[in-house]
Amino acid sequence: MSNMLRESPYPMVSIADATAMIMAHTQPLGSEEIDALTALGRVLATDIAAPEDIPDVPKAAMDGYALRAGDGLAPRRVVGELTAGGDTTVALGPGEATRIMTGAPMPPGADAMIPVELTEERDGMLFIKRELKPGDYVHVVGQDVARGQIALTAGTILGAADIGILATLGLTRISVYRRPRVAVLATGDEVVEPGETRPGGAVRDSNRYALMAAVREAGGEPISLGIARDDIAVQRQAILRGLEQADVLITSGGVSMGTRDLIKPLLAELGTVHFGRIAFKPGKPTTFATVNGKLVFGLPGFPVSSLVSFEVFVRPALRALQGDARPFRPHVEVTLDSPITPAPDRPEYQRIIVTYRAGRLFATSTGGQGSSRILSLRGANGLLLVPAGETVYPVGSVLPALLTGPLLSEG
Numbered sequence: 001m002s003n004m005l006r007e008s009p010y011p012m013v014s015i016a017d018a019t020a021m022i023m024a025h026t027q028p029l030g031s032e033e034i035d036a037l038t039a040l041g042r043v044l045a046t047d048i049a050a051p052e053d054i055p056d057v058p059k060a061a062m063d064g065y066a067l068r069a070g071d072g073l074a075p076r077r078v079v080g081e082l083t084a085g086g087d088t089t090v091a092l093g094p095g096e097a098t099r100i101m102t103g104a105p106m107p108p109g110a111d112a113m114i115p116v117e118l119t120e121e122r123d124g125m126l127f128i129k130r131e132l133k134p135g136d137y138v139h140v141v142g143q144d145v146a147r148g149q150i151a152l153t154a155g156t157i158l159g160a161a162d163i164g165i166l167a168t169l170g171l172t173r174i175s176v177y178r179r180p181r182v183a184v185l186a187t188g189d190e191v192v193e194p195g196e197t198r199p200g201g202a203v204r205d206s207n208r209y210a211l212m213a214a215v216r217e218a219g220g221e222p223i224s225l226g227i228a229r230d231d232i233a234v235q236r237q238a239i240l241r242g243l244e245q246a247d248v249l250i251t252s253g254g255v256s257m258g259t260r261d262l263i264k265p266l267l268a269e270l271g272t273v274h275f276g277r278i279a280f281k282p283g284k285p286t287t288f289a290t291v292n293g294k295l296v297f298g299l300p301g302f303p304v305s306s307l308v309s310f311e312v313f314v315r316p317a318l319r320a321l322q323g324d325a326r327p328f329r330p331h332v333e334v335t336l337d338s339p340i341t342p343a344p345d346r347p348e349y350q351r352i353i354v355t356y357r358a359g360r361l362f363a364t365s366t367g368g369q370g371s372s373r374i375l376s377l378r379g380a381n382g383l384l385l386v387p388a389g390e391t392v393y394p395v396g397s398v399l400p401a402l403l404t405g406p407l408l409s410e411g
């Protein structure tokens, strides 16, 4: 008599409920102070107020001559030359002008400047072709950033421009949220290291390596826990080792109905399993637990199921843990370029290539959507949200999708 369970003891939860349960257990980790100039991709933990005006003194906006607007169109005597970073001690009296280069501080006494194209200089005299007002072509104090202005807000993911803003303000140390440490464990007697000789029927461990790369892409720090064979003591020990070192633990495999599917009972023994099945394809047996306040995701063994479940359920949690104010991928509407067959029993997240064309987003399927067909992930920059059903969606249908990568553009 087989001791296999005939029915899962875990109720099937909806995608929305699963997401809500995960996010309810996910609070930003603490912050740390780091070098601002190498903080690309990190999430700011505090607002940044500008400590000074930029520019801090009035500066020439163009190459030309600094002068006094009140002298009107009268020729001026050229008394010197000012360059950006050069000596700024020249002071202008009435009837005087000085050559000045873009970015050089305006000399005392000058209240305007004129671009070289609108002038002539002969025998030490400047002739101007246009009358000026005070302030013309002058970059005023605080014009770019005003002292006290909030230049960056907490929750910002620091991009190249933000690094530039911090450097401009001279802020070389900043407070950012800590990156989650994420331990990744592969399970399965049939699973071997990709570089090892593969016995017939064994599978190479693609999941641990793909998941660790996905963790890194999501801003986390992956920790490899290797491969645990299908033995409850071995897996318990690996899980405990992971929880000691990490904020989050991800396992691959061993979450469905087989006699060697040990992850769910183990997590129930060590902590609380919040859900063990989702009405979702690919990734129905995806499991979420907390053990001593740490998040644990039991992802399915099929390579597509594990990566898609990571994208939909784990990635938002990793983003929220590092303080990202917008942890979810953008939702868009796409027009089908190829017909789509839904799964009859569960909403399915099908892999698509999204292209921007003539003002609209179009989606092409990546082909067969089997959970073991890893090539269905190749080139995909979107997940099409296909409701359960029997009817094929023809070309031209409009469906919602998540954008998971950079948009392709045609024409």
Ligand SMILES: Nc1nc2c(c(=O)[nH]1)N[C@H]1C(S)=C(S)[C@@H](COP(=O)(O)OP(=O)(O)OC[C@H]3O[C@@H](n4cnc5c(N)ncnc54)[C@H](O)[C@@H]3O)O[C@H]1N2
Residues within 6 Å of the ligand: 186, 187, 188, 190, 191, 203, 204, 205, 206, 207, 208, 252, 253, 254, 255, 256, 257, 258, 261, 282, 283, 284, 285, 299, 300, 301, 302, 303, 305, 371
């Ligand atoms: N009777 C039922 N059987 C299954 C059900 C079910 O509801 N009732 N659910 C199916 C669904 S849906 C999924 S998804 C899979 C998930 O099963 P597991 O998470 O238990 O995964 P395994 O059985 O351990 O492995 C599945 C498959 O993936 C390969 N694998 C495992 N680890 C890796 C790895 N690290 N790298 C690459 N490939 C891996 C493994 O060899 C298997 O081929 O269960 C269905 N079954």
Ligand code: MOO
Residues within 6 Å of the ligand: 280, 281, 282, 283, 284, 285, 300, 302, 305, 371
């Ligand atoms: O949900 Mo499973 O991931 O269909 O293959």
